[in-house]
Amino acid sequence: MDGAGRIEDVIATLQAEFKERCSVNADVRDRHGRGESWHPVAAPDMVVYPQTTEEVSRIVCLCADRGTPIIPFGAGTSLEGQVQAVRGGVCIDLSQMNAIVAVNHEDMDCVIQPGVMRADLNAQLRDTGLFFPIDPGAECTIGGMVATRASGTNAVRYGTMRENVLGLTVVLADGSVIKTGGRSRKSAAGYDLTRLMVGSEGTLGIVTEVTLKLHGIPEATAAAVVNFQSIDQAVETVIQVIQLGVPVARIELMDDVSVDAVNRYSDLGLSVAPTLFLEFHGSIAGVQEQAEMVEALTSENGGGAFEWSDKAEDRSKLWQARHNAYYAGLALKPDSIGLVTDVCVPISRLADCIRETKADLSQCSMPAPLLGHVGDGNFHVCFIMDKDAPDQIEEAEGLHQRMVKRALSMGGTCTGEHGIGLGKQELLEDEAGAAVSVMARIKQALDPDNILNPGKIFTSDSLT
Secondary structure (H helix, E strand, O other), X not given: OOHHHHHHHHHHHHHHHHHHHEEOOHHHHHHOOOOOOOOOOOOXXXXXXXXXXXXXXXXXXXXXXXXXXXXXXXXXXXXXXXOOOOOOOEEEEOOOOOOEEEEEOOOOEEEEOOOOEHHHHHHHHHHHOEEOOOOOXXXXXXXXXXXXXXXXXXXXXXXXXXXXXXXXXXXXXXXXXXXXXXXXXXXXXXXXXXXXXXXXXXXXXXXXXXXXXXXXXXXXXXXXXXXXXXXXXXXXXXXXXXXXXXXXXXEEEEXXXXXXXXXXXXXXXXXXXXXXXXXXXXXXXXXXXXXXXXXXXXXXXXXXXXXXXXXXXXXXXXXXXXXXXXXXXXXXXXXXEEEEEEEEOOHHHHXXXXXXXXXXXXXXXXXXXXXXXXXXXXXXXXXXXXXXXXXHHHHHHHHHHHHHHHHHHOOOEOOXXXXXXXXXXXXXXXXXXXXXXXXXXXXXXXXXXXXEOOOXXXXXXXXX
């Protein structure tokens, strides 16, 4: 049976078994063939909506038997083309696997299905006094966050998904089901398969259940905003805050272009200047002490008025504006697309990396807001490009390459949280060198027919 015959057989079988929980509608397929990245739509041949691990295993077994590609899908918020079905196949949309299976208050953990939305999880947890702190900003699923090893604004205090996933249930490429990790806070039992799966972007297995570490909701929370005359002053303040061990929960940087964009989009009145957004968690006295320490540092570094509030509505407005920064950037230029990239460097090199990047951006022909989770050395640039301007894509890619090579030369990484997907495959080779061949051998061992999200992370040469 040829390739077309195999996919037609898979589609017919899934339609018979899943009925209304699968679709070959062109609009549905197109929606599942793109994320938030600039990469062109690559639609799957079918979308199917399982509700249990057993159903995912059945779909995978069927596809494996016929060599049909499989693309896991959460909410479609990925930024490096992770969900594009570049070789067609079956998209497994996990959104109907959205049950919170168990919340263990005493042990401060929970077990959930991958389609649970991050915001919905915290809404359900609110009355327990617990919360899940990883906050990428996008309205994303926990399964997608596992797949991309997400982090976000709270990572400087609470870590990333790597530190907050305790265990997984995973369907492998042959349809078999394994459990990794568990509910204990540490283990020395064999290889750490949980960490292997976290960040694997759907190329090693499909996550169908997640055990997460939870944290206590702090007694007090306050947010602050302060602007600076130069981006160097802002970054130097960040470095001092981290090196002095001030336990800030969030410390975010926005350059003047970003601030202008969010002012327009979110109706804020911030000074158009490099600006830090901060948040403090702890006891009432602890939050007061943290805020006063950081205010003193900002003053020493030439910061403007240090405006802070412990009112929930003020914090919500500030952080919603920060989370909408990508859409605010796109609104600067009608009918545009965004090439969003990120790098991460050791905190001691952050000022140098941002300064040199800003020098490059000053010569850029398009808006290019810079912002980031600078408390852990991670920052982003969003190139706002015309949809039909290949010269702008070429220019943005060139600046992106310079940005990554600069970060690598400083001991950093080509991506702090977006992942590799389609967009950074060659850059991964620049960073990891011979280690990429080790990754490829793991991929070949677990997925010898390359049916799990093929075309992602590795260039074609890496898997030969």
